[in-house]
Amino acid sequence: xxxxxxxxxxxxxxxxxxxxxADQLEIAPGTARAGIEGWVPELVSEDDLRTxxxxxxxxxxxVTVTRKDGAKVDxxxxxxxxxxxxxxxxxxxxxxxxxxxxxxxYSDIAQLAFSGRDTAAGKxxxxxxxxxxxxxxxxxSEIAIQPESLDE
Numbered sequence: 368x369x370x371x372x373x374x375x376x377x378x379x380x381x382x383x384x385x386x387x388x389a390d391q392l393e394i395a396p397g398t399a400r401a402g403i404e405g406w407v408p409e410l411v412s413e414d415d416l417r418t419x420x421x422x423x424x425x426x427x428x429x430v431t432v433t434r435k436d437g438a439k440v441d442x443x444x445x446x447x448x449x450x451x452x453x454x455x456x457x458x459x460x461x462x463x464x465x466x467x468x469x470x471x472x473y474s475d476i477a478q479l480a481f482s483g484r485d486t487a488a489g490k491x492x493x494x495x496x497x498x499x500x501x502x503x504x505x506x507x508s509e510i511a512i513q514p515e516s517l518d519e
Contacts, residue, residue, distance in 0.1 A: 404428060407480045413453060419479050420447060420458060429463050429483025434475050441482065442469070 403426060408419040423430045423444045432440045445468075446459035453474035460469045463483075502510050 402485075403481050404483075404485045405481060407478065410476070410478065416453070416473060416476065416479075417449065417456075420444070420473065420476075423479060423481065424458070426481055426485065428481065428485045430460075431480040431482040432458075432460065432471060432476055433478035433480075434471065435477045436475075440469060440471065443483075 403422060408415065408422075410416045410419060424447050426444070429441055429443050432442075434440065440460055441463040442460040442465075443463075444458050445461050448457055450456040454472055456473040457470050458473070458476075460471060461467075462469060499510055
């Protein structure tokens with residue numbers, strides 16, 4: 368007994384791939400990354416704080432955390448632990464212009480601001496390809512697409 372080929376399986380072989388639209392071929396729809404650079408979320412509830420800190424963890428730039436005692440901490444959130452309570456939850460921050468790391472409990476956070484530049488904004492594959500074609504259209508030859516410095 369042999370296994371059926373792909374075209375012999377039920378529901379297969381009725382539509383050729385060439386007749387499908389590109390959007391129909393996409394397995395998982397893409398998501399547009401929300402531009403949150405400069406955002407200062409309103410932290411009214413515990414859910415607001417948790418949601419904002421999850422976004423801060425995914426953010427590729429520095430954030431400013433204002434603690435309830437008024438102290439401000441600028442840096443990159445590189446780790447977080449979401450516990451059952453705000454007191455048992457914390458973020459770990461790599462302080463700006465330093466190798467020092469600081470642990471701050473969610474319960475100590477009064478305000479959060481996405482203050483730093485998103486270092487990966489505009490550095491997608493599509494942006495690289497667009498730059499290549501712009502340079503080629505301008506008549507350049509020997510074009511190589513090189514990654515940009517993150518220190519810009």
